[in-house]
Amino acid sequence: SQQGEEDPQALSIQEGENATMNCSYKTSINNLQWYRQNSGRGLVHLILIRSNEREKHSGRLRVTLDTSKKSSSLLITASRAADTASYFCATDTGRRALTFGSGTRLQVQP
Amino acid sequence: DGGITQSPKYLFRKEGQNVTLSCEQNLNHDAMYWYRQDPGQGLRLIYYSQIVNDFQKGDIAEGYSVSREKKESFPLTVTSAQKNPTAFYLCASSTSTSGVAGETQYFGPGTRLLVL
Secondary structure (H helix, E strand, C coil): CCCEEEECCEEEEECCCCEEEEEEECCCCCEEEEEEECCCCCEEEEEEEECCCCEEEECCEEEEEECCCCEEEEEECCCCHHHCEEEEEEEECCCCCCEECCCEEEEEEC | CCCEEEECCEEEECCCCCEEEEEEECCCCCEEEEEEECCCCCEEEEEEEEECCEEEECCCCCCEEECCCECCECCEEECCCCCCCCEEEEEEEECCCCCCCCCCCEECCCEEEEEC
């Protein structure tokens, strides 16, 4: 079963709006990472948040982590059409490779 | 240019045939990974390697085989035992498999495997 599950599965917004995606996981983690995938391409790392951090920013991205609820959220502010992609959370439990969730497909309408 | 490359971009497999997907990295990373992605789905780990001449099964290793004879190369063979091989295959690398410091993975562009 998946360690991380994203919610919603799909999200459609207008350009300029904010997009929020959530990720829930099951076991304790060392860190949680967010990746982006354009259609038919490889994944690109966006941001990493460690288990002892609660919030992190990178440009228009804001990630939060609540280890008591085993959940994380990714906020993209002032979205652009170029942000259209699938977004995946991945958890590092310290045991082996990252475990990826099933992703949120974001569509930003121009 | 540093990066991770996969070839070919598209690969066609006939019934009963073994095919090999190439993955090369020049990032000097110790760890390499193979994932399978089905349409609209997340990534599932097939095999991973922490160091040369060593590799471990992931969640869906049946019907696949790998080798790690060189640090920069981690080819994946899809054998005839894999009955449903049609998928998008992604290779990735990182400095190590995991740790408190956190390791990000760098992905190749992927290979799409189709069955004739």
